[in-house]
Amino acid sequence: MQRKKDSKEKQFEELVIDVKSVVKVNKGGRQRRYSATVVIGDRKGKVGLGIGKANEVPDAIKKALQDANKNIITIPLIDGRTIAHEVVGRAGAVRVIMKPAAAGTGIIAGGSVRAILDLVGVRDVVSKSLGARTKLNMARAAMDALKSIRTVEEVAELRGKTVEEILG
Numbered sequence: 001m002q003r004k005k006d007s008k009e010k011q012f013e014e015l016v017i018d019v020k021s022v023v024k025v026n027k028g029g030r031q032r033r034y035s036a037t038v039v040i041g042d043r044k045g046k047v048g049l050g051i052g053k054a055n056e057v058p059d060a061i062k063k064a065l066q067d068a069n070k071n072i073i074t075i076p077l078i079d080g081r082t083i084a085h086e087v088v089g090r091a092g093a094v095r096v097i098m099k100p101a102a103a104g105t106g107i108i109a110g111g112s113v114r115a116i117l118d119l120v121g122v123r124d125v126v127s128k129s130l131g132a133r134t135k136l137n138m139a140r141a142a143m144d145a146l147k148s149i150r151t152v153e154e155v156a157e158l159r160g161k162t163v164e165e166i167l168g
Contacts, residue, residue, distance in 0.1 A: 012040040012048075013119055014065060017112045018135040019057055037136050038064035039112070040072070041119025048072035049116070049143050051136065073143065076151045079103075081123040084152070089145025093132040096141040101126045112139040120146065 018037040023030050034057045041047040048071045052063025078084050082100040089096045096113055101124040107117050109127035112135045117125055129138055156163045 012042050012046075012069075014038055014040045014068070015115050015119060016061060016064075017115055017139055019060065022053065034060040036060035036064040037112075037139060038068050039116050039119055039139065040065065040068045041116070041121070043119060043121040045075045045077050045121055046072055047075065047116060047120040047143070047146065049139055073147055075120055075122075075146050075149055076154075077121055080121070082125055083122060083146075084149050087145040087148050089141040089143070089148070091140035091144055092134065092137040094134065094137040094141045095130040096138065096145050097128045097130070098142075098145050099126045100124070111135060113142045115139075116142045116146070 016036060016038050020035050022033050022035050024033070033053055033055055035051065035053045036057065038050050038061060039047065048068040050064040050066065050068030050071060052060045052067055054060040054063055076084060078100065081103065083098060084100065086097070086099045103124055105124040105126065107114055107122065107125055109117055109125065110129060113127050113129060116139060117127065152163050152166060156166050159166070
């Protein structure tokens with residue numbers, strides 16, 4: 001995994017999660033291409049995941065970065081350190097469960113889920129990955145879980161109530 005600072009892209013930090021070679025067999029022989037999975041984030045609640053394929057690794061990473069910039073989502077952080085509530089994300093055979101944690105717990109997560117949570121700016125969270133161990137699907141499941149996070153204010157607005165009525 002490589003880390004870079006990208007000054008021109010709104011101070012997003014980028015992290016290459018996975019680069020793998022993909023082989024397509026034709027009549028003339030094997031055709032090798034590369035697939036890159038990249039996550040970008042500003043550590044303040046914004047994160048994006050992108051995938052790129054090309055004949056060369058740097059081109060695949062460039063395409064993945066462009067894709068990640070198109071797919072940026074914003075996550076509400078509680079006290080600037082944890083998520084609002086327990087969430088479950090799904091992608092393929094992977095399920096990722098994330099729970100808010102007390103201050104000082106740290107990021108308890110593995111693989112690409114840890115990278116995404118780190119770049120979004122979450123400092124205290126407990127996570128568990130269930131099912132397959134594919135890096136791409138784990139990253140997609142983590143993004144799916146983060147998309148489904150709602151704050152108390154958002155839920156109150158959806159229900160047409162005040163925060164006090166919901167918290168009762």
